[in-house]
Amino acid sequence: MTVTPVLVLLDHAPDGSLRPPVRELLTLARGVAGEAGVHGVWAGDEDLDAALPVLAAQGVSTVHRLVTAADVHLSAVLADGLEAALGASGASLLLLVSSFDNKEAAARLAVRTGAGVVTDADGLTVEDGAVVAHKTVLAGTWTTRCAVSAPSAIVTVKANAVPAQDAASPSSPQVVDLPVEVRAGSTRVRLVERTEHAASGRPDLGSANVVVVGGRGTEGDFTAVEELADVLGGAVGATRVATDEGWIGHDAQIGQTGVTVSPRLYVGAGVSGAVHHRGGMQASGTIVAVNSDPDAPIFEIADFGIVGDLFTVLPQAAAELRRLQG
């Protein structure tokens, strides 16, 4: 067991609320942390008061709040902050939500500190004193366990890796301001503009428990897809064809070059299951496919496949679910 604390980056929205996967990471962190417990690192000017009750319930002992005039949205600046937080906490394991910006910071940190880094983990254990990350690779077709042999480890963790659970006994987290010395090189990139994506009112695609996806088969009409997503409390995703056609925003694209999802439930409607798309969803817990073509490749990986017309199957499923839920 590690005697040093485990440090978790506390990703949060502009209103200061924690991103949902952070609770999962904190749950994982407690599982491997031992006596030294779990620390958080807060990057950004947002007020963290709203997050404190969650952090207390998760048993976080200390939150290192980065203090810097530089913009922590720049991954090099974030890396500077995380380096400081690793120093202040003495942690030898850092967990981050798997996102492109977090991976950028992880890469820089690994180069600087000599840490071993594993991305897109869906589980974590400590074996013989070494951090072992579990992950699926090659578009969800293989599972691996990967040990970090360096003295310190950085692991980025996918959403829905574990169910979030509160600690057995809550803590009262201590918030400590941590001044960050920003390297001269870190502010060479200038952030000209940053536009936060508008909230859809639905869960975040990347971390949703349920994702309903529309492809070319929707012919641009996402009503049935959205209706089923709303009954299931899920997010709406799309194939690249649907986003390229402009039927839905590019943020909705799932696949190797879009968002990677691994929800408990994936429903694909009018989606053929091209390899580029599968790379972003094949690790989902349960896969449901509705497609009028019995030879569509998505049926090869579906737990429940329906050969049928999405415009009749989806509304019927939504209506029946509403009835069953009363």
Add this chain to the structure above:
Amino acid sequence: MRIVVCVKFVPDIQSDRQLGPDGRVVRDGGDGTLNELDENAVEAALALAEEHDGQVVVLTVGPDDAVDAVRKGLQMGADEAVHVLDDDIAGADAIGTATVLAAAVRRLSEDAPVDLVVTGMAGLDGLTSLLPTAIAELLDLPALPLASSLTVDPVAGTATVTRRLDHATETLTADLPVLVSVTDGINEPRYPNFKGIMAARKKPVTTWTLADLGVDPATVGAAGARTRVLEAAPRPPREDRVLVTDTGDAGARLAAWLVERKLV
């Protein structure tokens, strides 16, 4: 303007990809190819070189077959190719590979300054996306990763990209030299034409070893890897699969199945 494009030789994603007992991707199936996402990097570099009268060098690190990846880059129109080939690189992790690539870029910049290093957004085998930023950190360059658009202003000496993250869209700019990684949305890669294929035959591929680059084998390859695969197994087949043809009640059956499986 001198542009170096880092490209990778990977198993074709349409093929049946496997991991070996050592946890490494099996690369000898004969169905290796230039990483699809790196075609966008080559295209971005060629387009910039055409616009600003530049030169493009394609660079790869990998076993014998990996030369095919840089040859494809030459066929598309790159001017020069470099292949770093050394048995001691086998088993490198992302940071090890980045270390070798960074050393090769450093070596190339001894001949003439490198203004831009371009990579694809990820390798379709490991998909870690760590490499671009790691190279930037090793070379002490500003990084503009995940570009869905890229412009260079040679007069001001700046590069500007837009990029889409999970929660925001950003425009970033930095002074040259910079590292840029590009998405597959940035452009439509050109196909090598007959002329390009013929011309590529005459273009040189330089081969370097770790010794040529002054890289200590103990810091890269399996010896220097900071992560080790303990176990790799094909994901077990999905159990109890159901396939129905809709005869009017499939939606209702799906609903009942989801409830029974406690998925709602």
